[in-house]
Amino acid sequence: TLIIGVMAVQGAFLEHQVALKGAAEQISQRPKLVVREVRHAADITSDIQGLIIPGGESTTMSLFLRRNNMEKPLEEWIGQKNHVTWGTCAGMILLSKQLEHQKEGGQSSLGVTDTLVSRNYFGRQVDSFEADLAITNPELLNDPHQKKEYSRGVFIRAPAVLEVNDPSVEVLAAMRLSEKDAPVVVAFRQGNVLSTAFHPELTEDLRWHRYFLNMVLSCS
Numbered sequence: 001t002l003i004i005g006v007m008a009v010q011g012a013f014l015e016h017q018v019a020l021k022g023a024a025e026q027i028s029q030r031p032k033l034v035v036r037e038v039r040h041a042a043d044i045t046s047d048i049q050g051l052i053i054p055g056g057e058s059t060t061m062s063l064f065l066r067r068n069n070m071e072k073p074l075e076e077w078i079g080q081k082n083h084v085t086w087g088t089c090a091g092m093i094l095l096s097k098q099l100e101h102q103k104e105g106g107q108s109s110l111g112v113t114d115t116l117v118s119r120n121y122f123g124r125q126v127d128s129f130e131a132d133l134a135i136t137n138p139e140l141l142n143d144p145h146q147k148k149e150y151s152r153g154v155f156i157r158a159p160a161v162l163e164v165n166d167p168s169v170e171v172l173a174a175m176r177l178s179e180k181d182a183p184v185v186v187a188f189r190q191g192n193v194l195s196t197a198f199h200p201e202l203t204e205d206l207r208w209h210r211y212f213l214n215m216v217l218s219c220s
């Protein structure tokens with residue numbers, strides 16, 4: 001049995017649950033999946049093996065975490081070797097150690113990944129859009145369940161990674177807004193933490209959920 005927690009404060013947590021179930025069926029081990037919604041500090045239990053922090057609004061989410069005394073238990077949970085965390089969009093922001101334009105005493109993040117993230121990197125130009133991702137990880141390429149070699153990313157006021165500050169950060173996907181723009185990192189993995197700037201749970205493409213479940217399987 002795989003126990004996966006999905007932070008259910010705001011954002012597309014129901015879509016993540018559906019995608020997780022679909023992805024579990026595509027994995028050869030066919031793990032039996034139990035999905036738990038995480039809303040309170042007491043929900044953050046060590047038997048949860050993987051945790052998704054979905055998109056939403058990172059300031060609202062970090063305030064919620066602080067008011068409900070969830071920051072410390074979350075940081076401790078994430079720090080365990082056998083626990084896998086996946087942040088999508090606002091989740092990526094919350095997990096990043098550094099944020100662009102971070103004010104003193106302002107928004108706190110969980111401070112896990114060695115990255116500098118811009119909270120609204122694309123939002124300045126376009127609110128929401130879809131784009132093809134340049135996937136740089138072979139496990140994620142050539143998906144047998146999709147007839148295409150690229151993954152389509154749904155970006156909603158999306159963040160992006162401006163700087164990677166540790167060699168243990170593995171870039172998984174980049175994208176460019178136009179031919180003349182330089183590619184920007186939109187997915188990476190650092191140890192047991194996965195971060196994506198886009199929303200795979202809003203597409204039919206389950207490769208990211210499968211990748212996450214395989215991370216959990218190989219960690220526990």
Ligand code: GLN
Pocket residue numbers: 054055056057058059088089090091093119120156157158159
């Ligand atoms: N840019 C948003 C923020 O600052 C995140 C948007 C999203 O999660 N879709 O939180």
